[in-house]
Amino acid sequence: MKKLFFAFAVAALVGLFNAHAQTYPSRPITIIVPFPAGGVGTDAVARVLIDGMKTSLGQPIIVENVPGAGGSIGVGRAARATPDGYTLSLGNWASHVGAGAAFPVQYDVLKDFQPVSKIAEAPLMIVARKGFPANDLSELIAWLKANPDKATAGTLGVGSGSHLCGIYFQNTIGTRLQFVPYRGGGLAVQDLVGGQIDLMCDQASNAWPHVRNGSIKPYAVMAKARWFGAPDIPTVEELGLSGIYHSLWTGVWAPKGTPHDVIMRLNTAVRESLADPTIRQRLTDLGQEIAPLNQQTPEALGAFHNAEIEKWWPIIKAADIKAQ
Numbered sequence: 001m002k003k004l005f006f007a008f009a010v011a012a013l014v015g016l017f018n019a020h021a022q023t024y025p026s027r028p029i030t031i032i033v034p035f036p037a038g039g040v041g042t043d044a045v046a047r048v049l050i051d052g053m054k055t056s057l058g059q060p061i062i063v064e065n066v067p068g069a070g071g072s073i074g075v076g077r078a079a080r081a082t083p084d085g086y087t088l089s090l091g092n093w094a095s096h097v098g099a100g101a102a103f104p105v106q107y108d109v110l111k112d113f114q115p116v117s118k119i120a121e122a123p124l125m126i127v128a129r130k131g132f133p134a135n136d137l138s139e140l141i142a143w144l145k146a147n148p149d150k151a152t153a154g155t156l157g158v159g160s161g162s163h164l165c166g167i168y169f170q171n172t173i174g175t176r177l178q179f180v181p182y183r184g185g186g187l188a189v190q191d192l193v194g195g196q197i198d199l200m201c202d203q204a205s206n207a208w209p210h211v212r213n214g215s216i217k218p219y220a221v222m223a224k225a226r227w228f229g230a231p232d233i234p235t236v237e238e239l240g241l242s243g244i245y246h247s248l249w250t251g252v253w254a255p256k257g258t259p260h261d262v263i264m265r266l267n268t269a270v271r272e273s274l275a276d277p278t279i280r281q282r283l284t285d286l287g288q289e290i291a292p293l294n295q296q297t298p299e300a301l302g303a304f305h306n307a308e309i310e311k312w313w314p315i316i317k318a319a320d321i322k323a324q
């Protein structure tokens with residue numbers, strides 16, 4: 001009798017999940033973005049993406065901005081959400097890699113989420129104030145090695161992508177930088193343009209307008225291939241620093257336990273959105289390189305996310321980066 005009851009219970013649960021998947025979504029969906037609204041970063045990517053997703057899903061999608069603690073507050077809220085496909089997490093390298101090692105989080109960024117899809121990425125660019133003495137990457141490296149602890153490098157806070165980029169760079173070339181944390185990228189670039197700080201690893205799309213008008217100087221893009229927005233700027237690979245790549249990539253996750261059919265429905269919606277010519281152009285205008293089709297699967301995002309954590313967490317922990 002107990003076995004029969006158990007079998008009926010399992011069948012009922014399967015039926016509920018199947019019914020859920022067939023009717024999903026039947027109400028609005030919330031996407032938690034763990035950064036402030038505005039700007040041209042992750043929040044802008046989210047708002048462009050959902051324009052295509054809501055058409056595919058046939059339901060409104062609400063962006064809820066939950067900033068703070070490097071993105072970990074918003075990610076934590078998403079991790080605690082009901083795993084029914086109606087609350088999703090959209091974040092970037094900082095929120096889903098850096099914050100998990102630098103902040104005392106109450107979730108496991110890999111085990112407490114199921115990947116949906118990678119969206120896009122934008123490489124970081126090494127830039128300096130206009131009057132900095134080095135004119136190219138070779139001269140920059142020589143100057144920094146001859147003057148340890150002399151150059152100031154702006155960051156977007158402890159454990160941020162710009163911070164880790166700077167640490168990665170200084171460790172690779174064998175010198176030390178003085179890191180200056182800022183509460184936002186706009187403030188850091190403003191001080192770089194004004195000459196108050198020397199260097200910065202900034203998202204290429206953010207730095208490019210200032211490079212173009214000559215108010216800051218570029219050295220290299222931290223990627224294997226040149227960035228489409230500034231094809232004249234060489235990569236670190238070309239200039240002899242093979243392997244030190246860093247980009248701010250974005251992805252979508254659902255809380256652990258979300259039914260597989262719902263994950264696949266969401267993945268289809270993301271892929272359809274990224275295939276729309278208008279959406280693609282809007283993301284390109286933001287300086288984003290859209291993930292290739294073979295990187296848009298849940299499995300591909302899961303493998304990529306795991307590889308990024310395996311790469312960056314040892315660097316973060318070796319540098320003893322701990323946010324207060």
